[in-house]
């Protein structure tokens with residue numbers, strides 16, 4: 001099947017070169033390409049042929065697909081469906097059972113030896129392989145067959161990469177990740193890239209696909225087959241609470257003064273020091289936040305739900321100091337604000353938000 005190049009396809013969809021350059025720069029940045037290489041990267045990208053992709057979903061929660069599809073348009077995460085030719089996707093397609101099976105066979109036949117295989121979800125193997133089937137065939141069986149015509153495999157999410165939750169002890173379904181199945185010789189060895197995360201960052205998926213399209217190869221990988229530019233550092237290395245960690249200011253409980261002040265969550269079980277990912281810099285919801293920053297988001301929500309009816313949408317427009325605002329609200333002296341019933345906790349969060357917004 002003849003595929004159009006990325007530039008022609010985007011032009012047909014009304015996406016300008018200028019807006020594409022913005023997306024392309026974000027992807028290049030996550031891939032740690034030098035700024036001087038962005039223009040060349042974009043040009044090559046627009047000329048490149050849209051690669052065929054077959055996406056198989058196994059034992060998973062659909063979070064990896066949701067991660068791509070639930071973003072606000074237009075973003076890189078939406079563009080992923082323009083950049084690639086997504087010829088088969090277990091979760092997004094309307095077909096099921098035998099119709100789905102023949103769609104997969106057709107997609108394989110059309111681009112045999114030339115498609116990328118994306119896998120999300122762990123794969124039940126061994127005697128328990130029958131725990132998950134499609135059209136009567138086990139996930140392992142489908143993977144064994146589909147991998148034969150793949151140019152390379154991209155394991156998306158912690159389950160596909162390393163087994164994830166389905167493989168947690170006692171692992172009743174004998175679930176394993178793609179790399180383990182390759183090591184055990186249960187599926188064919190192919191070039192493999194792992195993009196762990198639960199779910200992985202959408203831009204990690206699109207930037208890796210962009211790299212494959214432009215350079216026809218993987219970016220530099222670590223010993224677990226993860227892109228170094230995304231996974232070399234931990235969340236802890238780039239966390240907004242890191243200065244509290246260095247100053248040994250730790251929250252001891254989720255409702256203590258340290259938690260209200262936004263101190264480090266290490267003593268509450270934070271796994272940031274051992275989690276390799278770029279969430280702290282890329283963030284979620286169009287760069288709004290990530291879980292460790294959620295306290296700050298709570299402040300923004302309180303502001304938007306209560307203050308913007310009379311005050312500016314921009315909290316920096318306040319002329320009064322944040323602590324004075326909170327104190328005024330505490331005192332109950334402003335009659336026009338008597339309808340607002342903030343708890344002491346909420347006032348502290350709001351005060352912190354206004355302070356950090358200045």
Ligand code: SF4
Pocket residue numbers: 235236237239240241242243245263264265266270271272273292
């Ligand atoms: S909150 Fe977690 S990731 Fe952030 S500095 Fe503390 S331990 Fe590190």
